[in-house]
Amino acid sequence: MKIEQYNMPDELHYEENHFWVKEEGDLLVMGMDDFAQIMAGEIVYVQLPDEGKKLKLGKKFAKMESGKWLGKVFAPVNGELAEVNEELETNPGLINDDCYGKGWMYKIKPADKSEIENLIHGQDAVEKWVLADIEKYAQE
Amino acid sequence: MKLYNPGKVPWDESQLIYHALAALGREALSLVSPATPYVCIGFHQDAEQEVDLDYCRANHIPVFRRDLGGGAVYLDGEQLFFQLILRKDNPLIPKKKGTFYKKFLQPIINVYRQIGIAAEYKPVNDVIVETRKISGTGAGEIGDCIVFVGNLIVDFNYKMMARVLKVPDEKLRDKVHKTLRENLSTIRRELGEKEAKQWDESSLNGLMAKEFGKLLGPMEPCEKDQELQAKIDDLRARMVNEEWLHQKGKRVAGRDVKIRAGVKVVHKMHKAPGGLIRADYEVREKRFSDVCLSGDFFCFPEEAIKWLESGLEGRPTEEAPDLLKEFYSERDIETPGIGIDDWMMVLKV
Numbered sequence: 001m002k003i004e005q006y007n008m009p010d011e012l013h014y015e016e017n018h019f020w021v022k023e024e025g026d027l028l029v030m031g032m033d034d035f036a037q038i039m040a041g042e043i044v045y046v047q048l049p050d051e052g053k054k055l056k057l058g059k060k061f062a063k064m065e066s067g068k069w070l071g072k073v074f075a076p077v078n079g080e081l082a083e084v085n086e087e088l089e090t091n092p093g094l095i096n097d098d099c100y101g102k103g104w105m106y107k108i109k110p111a112d113k114s115e116i117e118n119l120i121h122g123q124d125a126v127e128k129w130v131l132a133d134i135e136k137y138a139q140e
Numbered sequence: 141m142k143l144y145n146p147g148k149v150p151w152d153e154s155q156l157i158y159h160a161l162a163a164l165g166r167e168a169l170s171l172v173s174p175a176t177p178y179v180c181i182g183f184h185q186d187a188e189q190e191v192d193l194d195y196c197r198a199n200h201i202p203v204f205r206r207d208l209g210g211g212a213v214y215l216d217g218e219q220l221f222f223q224l225i226l227r228k229d230n231p232l233i234p235k236k237k238g239t240f241y242k243k244f245l246q247p248i249i250n251v252y253r254q255i256g257i258a259a260e261y262k263p264v265n266d267v268i269v270e271t272r273k274i275s276g277t278g279a280g281e282i283g284d285c286i287v288f289v290g291n292l293i294v295d296f297n298y299k300m301m302a303r304v305l306k307v308p309d310e311k312l313r314d315k316v317h318k319t320l321r322e323n324l325s326t327i328r329r330e331l332g333e334k335e336a337k338q339w340d341e342s343s344l345n346g347l348m349a350k351e352f353g354k355l356l357g358p359m360e361p362c363e364k365d366q367e368l369q370a371k372i373d374d375l376r377a378r379m380v381n382e383e384w385l386h387q388k389g390k391r392v393a394g395r396d397v398k399i400r401a402g403v404k405v406v407h408k409m410h411k412a413p414g415g416l417i418r419a420d421y422e423v424r425e426k427r428f429s430d431v432c433l434s435g436d437f438f439c440f441p442e443e444a445i446k447w448l449e450s451g452l453e454g455r456p457t458e459e460a461p462d463l464l465k466e467f468y469s470e471r472d473i474e475t476p477g478i479g480i481d482d483w484m485m486v487l488k489v
Contacts, residue, residue: 044390045390067209067237067264068208069209070209070280130301137236
């Protein structure tokens with residue numbers, strides 16, 4: 001689904017800080033959505049913690065940087081880190097080039113997969129959420 | 141808004157104070173300057189790769205990793221730091237990063253203008269005079285706070301800045317030094333020695349406090365209290381040590397030294413099947429400049445490399461693949477074992 005200039009695929013689940021999540025077998029794949037990567041500009045660094053790191057819903061587990069701004073990445077569910085996209089170590093710009101494909105960031109082994117249902121999902125919900133954020137940013 | 145204005149402080153405290161204030165969730169403006177020089181790297185950087193640690197050790201120059209963005213810098217008492225700590229939910233914080241930088245760099249621009257320097261904002265996060273940068277910045281999220289730091293540059297030791305960086309050879313170091321001098325200015329350079337002397341540390345800090353006050357509301361001067369000192373001590377134990385400094389940073393192929401937004405010095409090497417290629421150049425506003433290509437590969441005719449260098453000069457970096465295609469198709473040039481993909485390994489920025 002295209003919401004204004006932002007590509008927000010319908011099938012994905014979204015965390016409120018604009019990270020997407022999707023199921024892949026027993027794991028969840030996570031990355032940054034199009035709205036966030038456009039707002040961030042050129043991404044120069046993504047922290048890739050060690051696999052096995054425990055993730056606590058809503059808590060910071062990694063950092064990333066664009067425009068000299070070091071930001072945080074929050075866990076969308078409880079679980080542990082199963083895999084990181086090693087390619088981002090040398091080429092974090094993959095997130096800008098292909099945020100839903102080659103620019104994926106982490107794979108998570110969820111403690112309870114059903115937690116994904118608490119994320120923003122479905123055309124209406126995603127549209128309402130993104131339009132609200134577009135408006136917040138436009139007010140500046 | 142609390143104002144901490146202790147002036148000169150021990151080098152590590154000039155970094156630890158804002159980390160501590162943020163960790164305590166205290167909104168504040170801190171105005172400090174280090175009593176002795178040190179090198180400060182950005183959170184994502186690899187100390188070993190960015191800084192000549194042997195030189196720093198031998199010359200008693202400490203190296204510190206901050207928990208904020210931006211790159212490696214040589215800092216000393218001729219730079220006056222501003223450190224703004226705001227809680228994330230503060231309504232004064234714009235959501236867009238560009239708007240944030242523009243808003244909170246305005247006090248610095250105003251200070252420069254008041255002392256007679258025609259500073260301007262340059263997106264995303266620079267303050268410039270004509271084309272020269274005159275304030276360094278870094279930002280990030282620490283605890284529940286947004287932290288924005290930067291400096292007024294009274295004077296700058298260009299030679300030391302170029303010296304403390306790790307570069308593959310002296311030729312590149314000279315290039316970094318030259319490019320720094322061209323692209324980074326200071327109060328002393330802009331105003332001249334005599335005029336600049338009118339503005340001492342205390343008066344410049346006073347101007348910064350006044351200008352930030354216009355944005356943030358009345359400033360309440362504060363001294364370090366026990367809780368803040370304890371947090372500083374706690375963070376010193378955690379951040380002023382080899383383990384914190386040497387944590388894994390971003391590994392990059394080659395060497396990029398960012399001078400200011402839009403200007404960087406690049407050195408890259410690539411082992412192609414036909415031999416080693418070395419490229420040294422500057423990127424200025426997304427265009428190649430001062431390109432030097434060398435290596436141990438075979439090229440016929442020999443002068444073709446000079447043609448490629450001059451062909452790249454001044455051209456947009458994104459056009460490199462097209463330029464390389466033209467280079468090979470329009471002339472009878474042979475570089476056995478080296479193709480366009482190999483060149484792109486050193487020319488992709």
